Amino acid sequence: xTRPDLVIRNGTVATAADVISCDVxxxxxxxxxxxxxxxxxxxxxxxxxxxxxxGVDSHLHLDQPMGDGSVMADxxxxxxxxxxxxxxxxxxxxxxxxxxxTLRHAVQDYHARAEGKAVVxxxxxxxxxxxxxxxxxxxxxxxxxxxxxxxKIYMTYDDLKLNDHQILDVLSIARRDGAMAMVHxxxxxxxxxxxxxxxxxxxxxxxxxxxxxxxxxxxxxxHRAISLAELVDVPVLIVHVSGQEAIEQIRWAQNRGxxxxxxxxxxxxxxxxxxxHKDGFEGAKCMCSPPPRDKDxxxxxxxxxxxxxxxxxxxxxxxxxxxxxxxKMLQGADAKFAYIPNGVPGVETRLPLLFSEGxxxxxxxxxxxxxxxxxxxxxxxxxxxxxxxxxxGADADITIWDPDKEVEITNDILHHNVDYTPYEGIxxxxxxxxxxxxxxxxxxxxxxxxxxxxxKFLKCxxxxxxxxxxxxxxx
Ligand code: URP
Ligand code: ZN
Ligand code: ZN
Numbered sequence: 001x002t003r004p005d006l007v008i009r010n011g012t013v014a015t016a017a018d019v020i021s022c023d024v025x026x027x028x029x030x031x032x033x034x035x036x037x038x039x040x041x042x043x044x045x046x047x048x049x050x051x052x053x054x055g056v057d058s059h060l061h062l063d064q065p066m067g068d069g070s071v072m073a074d075x076x077x078x079x080x081x082x083x084x085x086x087x088x089x090x091x092x093x094x095x096x097x098x099x100x101x102t103l104r105h106a107v108q109d110y111h112a113r114a115e116g117k118a119v120v121x122x123x124x125x126x127x128x129x130x131x132x133x134x135x136x137x138x139x140x141x142x143x144x145x146x147x148x149x150x151x152k153i154y155m156t157y158d159d160l161k162l163n164d165h166q167i168l169d170v171l172s173i174a175r176r177d178g179a180m181a182m183v184h185x186x187x188x189x190x191x192x193x194x195x196x197x198x199x200x201x202x203x204x205x206x207x208x209x210x211x212x213x214x215x216x217x218x219x220x221x222x223h224r225a226i227s228l229a230e231l232v233d234v235p236v237l238i239v240h241v242s243g244q245e246a247i248e249q250i251r252w253a254q255n256r257g258x259x260x261x262x263x264x265x266x267x268x269x270x271x272x273x274x275x276x277h278k279d280g281f282e283g284a285k286c287m288c289s290p291p292p293r294d295k296d297x298x299x300x301x302x303x304x305x306x307x308x309x310x311x312x313x314x315x316x317x318x319x320x321x322x323x324x325x326x327x328k329m330l331q332g333a334d335a336k337f338a339y340i341p342n343g344v345p346g347v348e349t350r351l352p353l354l355f356s357e358g359x360x361x362x363x364x365x366x367x368x369x370x371x372x373x374x375x376x377x378x379x380x381x382x383x384x385x386x387x388x389x390x391x392x393g394a395d396a397d398i399t400i401w402d403p404d405k406e407v408e409i410t411n412d413i414l415h416h417n418v419d420y421t422p423y424e425g426i427x428x429x430x431x432x433x434x435x436x437x438x439x440x441x442x443x444x445x446x447x448x449x450x451x452x453x454x455x456k457f458l459k460c461x462x463x464x465x466x467x468x469x470x471x472x473x474x475x
Pocket of ligand 3: 059060061316317318
């Protein structure tokens, strides 16, 4: 056995498979031993603490150039410091193709944005917005081979959306080349039609955002995405699922044996459309797409987390400042909802919120918590078992939790560069106290102590969950 240079002693170690009491031995950034009474020069005492794999946040937006003049408040430095302080040690943001530019250009651009800044390890999903012959014939296949093995496609937003024909084209590349396809499922035409009607009636305040994107809009698109994937015979992952109606479509597909995966996010457990009704323009703080729904939907999302319908719990951190002409107030403090940047911040609060309300209240157990927030996203995006578990040979990305620490979430304790949190005032029990990335302590007593730029780019393997069933068309 390689002698550890660091040992985490006396903790309760949890993975997606087991909860055990043991020491964790670390050498040269990797886990080299799990056992009793391990010795090393450096020791972290984790008595009374939980020792979990660092979180893997597989849906967040950092420094993503926006077409409308808005600017994301978090780049790779503040965004990943915030991730680390919230117990997350791997992030998978998006390299977004701008229409008219190549996919390769997007990837090079995002590397330049991340290098020298990220403090935790990172991979990239692609966003495909321009389905050219070059993208289909050359760029996408080579990028998949080079370690960019997942991509997101949009069914809405004028500058990003693909039509069904284009979706089929990219899904068939995913099938042939082994990539994971993620879909933002909302019906663009319905949203445009409803928005037009609402604007004609003068109903343009932030809360009408929810009325412009009712559950049926998400349900129809979810079903269509599943059907297109069935036609091609390729697995698909529906991102940021908001409630019962989309969940029913996903469950229906899973019951038929389709490889349909799904993700949800804290905003669908902790916010409702009522939050968009806050005084004046304040509702803009909770505007995201799909919008938060109602209390029954929150319950449906909890049930789907409990019963295995969802595989992934991510943040969809979309960092726009509120009181800022480059953020939510891009078009002023009385802007129509259709012109307010979408998205809520949450990379740092993702894990404490789910831990406290999920594990603390007995809705999910510790193993399921690790599965949803770390092991599954690592598996589904080709990073497992290097990331997402505590096992011999895995990177020593570890978060040590104080399960009893009580914290009131307020924006001033967070490390993002956004001027608000939608979770202001929520009290949680359990907080990530110490965070190790590749064996190095980067968060101590809740504060970041690592070096800017220490995060490394990760090439993703072709994920096993992206394998087709082999039952459909092979056109
Ligand atoms: O409103 C949201 N979710 N904004 C972020 C972009 C996206 O679609 O994930
Ligand atoms: Zn989306
Ligand atoms: Zn997103």
